Amino acid sequence: xxxxxxxxxxxxxxxxxTRYTGVGGVILGTAVMAGLSMWFALSQxxxxxxxxxxxxxxxxxxxxxxxxxxxxxxxxGMWQRRLLTLIPRLLVAVVLGVVIAEPLVLRxxxxxxxxxxxxxxETLRNVRRAWWVECxxxxxxxxxxQDCQGSSLMxxxxxADLTALADLQKDAEKLRKRIDTANxxxxxxxxxxxxxxxxxxxxxxxxxxxxxxxxxxxKEEARRYLANSRLKxxxxxxxxxEARIDKLRxxxxxxxxxxxxxxxxxxxxxxxxxxxxxxxxxxxxxLKALHELTRDxxxxxxxxxxxxxxxxxxxxxxxxxxxxxGTTTYDxxxxxxxxxxxxxxxxxxRLAAEAEIGRLELSAYMTAEERRRARQQIDVERKxxxxxxxxxxxxxxxxxxxxxxxxxxxxxxxxxNHQFS
Numbered sequence: 001x002x003x004x005x006x007x008x009x010x011x012x013x014x015x016x017x018t019r020y021t022g023v024g025g026v027i028l029g030t031a032v033m034a035g036l037s038m039w040f041a042l043s044q045x046x047x048x049x050x051x052x053x054x055x056x057x058x059x060x061x062x063x064x065x066x067x068x069x070x071x072x073x074x075x076x077g078m079w080q081r082r083l084l085t086l087i088p089r090l091l092v093a094v095v096l097g098v099v100i101a102e103p104l105v106l107r108x109x110x111x112x113x114x115x116x117x118x119x120x121x122e123t124l125r126n127v128r129r130a131w132w133v134e135c136x137x138x139x140x141x142x143x144x145x146q147d148c149q150g151s152s153l154m155x156x157x158x159x160a161d162l163t164a165l166a167d168l169q170k171d172a173e174k175l176r177k178r179i180d181t182a183n184x185x186x187x188x189x190x191x192x193x194x195x196x197x198x199x200x201x202x203x204x205x206x207x208x209x210x211x212x213x214x215x216x217x218x219k220e221e222a223r224r225y226l227a228n229s230r231l232k233x234x235x236x237x238x239x240x241x242e243a244r245i246d247k248l249r250x251x252x253x254x255x256x257x258x259x260x261x262x263x264x265x266x267x268x269x270x271x272x273x274x275x276x277x278x279x280x281x282x283x284x285x286x287l288k289a290l291h292e293l294t295r296d297x298x299x300x301x302x303x304x305x306x307x308x309x310x311x312x313x314x315x316x317x318x319x320x321x322x323x324x325x326g327t328t329t330y331d332x333x334x335x336x337x338x339x340x341x342x343x344x345x346x347x348x349x350r351l352a353a354e355a356e357i358g359r360l361e362l363s364a365y366m367t368a369e370e371r372r373r374a375r376q377q378i379d380v381e382r383k384x385x386x387x388x389x390x391x392x393x394x395x396x397x398x399x400x401x402x403x404x405x406x407x408x409x410x411x412x413x414x415x416x417n418h419q420f421s
Contacts (some may be wrong), residue, residue, distance in 0.1 A: 002027045002067045016330040023392030026317050027068045033314065035061035041103040064096065074323045097315030101308050106286045108307060109293070112300070116289040118277040125271055132267050172241040175234055182229040189225055193218035239418055339386045 004026030010017060038060040071092065106113060198213040213347045281289075294301035313320075 002069060004063070004073050006334070006337075007331065008331055009142035009337060011409045013329045013333065016328055019328065020330070023072055025320055026321055027065060027072065030068055030100075030315050030318060031065035033059045033104070033311070034064035034096075037100045037103040040107045041283060044103070044106065044283040044286055047282070064100070067092075067096065068318045077274070094312060094316055098308075100315050101311035102287075104311055105304055105307050106283075106290060109290060109300075109304065109386060110286075112293060113286050113289045114281050117281045117285050118329055119331065120289070121275050121277050121279075125274055125276075128274070129267060132270070168241055168245050169407050171236060175238045175241065179231060179238060182225075182231045182234070186222060186226050186231065189218065189222035208301060246396065248408075319376050 003020040007022050010020065035057045038057045039049070039053060042056065046053075062201050192216060195217075197211055290304065292306050
């Protein structure tokens, strides 16, 4: 049944049964291998095995079984025709073998592949963690890396408070310099007025003791300078700036600790979104890991390709068995049976065509005969109608003639009676 043979025809050559039983066994083996391959592939895709996977596995195994059954179906004729027919089937078998072999290869090298994926995940997590930490330093420090574009994790940082603190400190420093300059200038004016009033000698001093005009003028200059320099207002403003600076400076250590905690929590959240080493390994990750392992390890690459070729060869066995088996007695009988059935079918078609043509000709003849009879009937009816019309006319003429004669006789009798009277 699996080899797709005709049991009634195979019964005539019982020695061929062993061969085709072997072919059916090979087809069953490839179907079972295809089912196992689909089981492994679905388990790797879904991250685990489940009883419901048996449904698609069974469907895939039946598809492969039916395809192999078609591939090994009997090919008759000359060897050139057999070769041209079997080579495309062999190519189909090779493609099918590649599809079936890959999940089995992944299953064989599963330990190395899974470990490689876990190592890659751990390395990626460590690299990403270091990148986020280096690109999000505690303010006012700045990132030292050049590839930190788009790596900011925190929407709110102490940078704003530090910037405001720096601006206030700059303003306070400028204001302090102005106050110091004004104090020195005012102290100098006050000292100069005191020296003038005390009668001390020196540049710009009169040397006279007492509160003279020069003494009053210098005191007035010191007073006006104190008023114009806004020394008191600036001093009050400086005290306010220093109070604001102290207010901003006190919570910065607390904010820095909160920022660091929030940054660590955000890094852990983003790392949790990444695949961890303990998460299930998908099919694409396995394929990529196997490619990387075989690329870096020549021995492993050779072993994987030998296994692939072996599995592909097994998947191609049904067609190879058919190709290497040559033409069997059963094949020749199938060819003769097909030719006989073709001849019988052609003869049946020819007889059916002749019968159909005869029926069409008979139908045409009957139709023509019916038309001829209809025309004859119409002619008979027309003649009968004409005859009846002529008979009617003749009858009317005879009746009219008798009436005229009767009238003439009556008139003659009436005239004779009149003369006699």
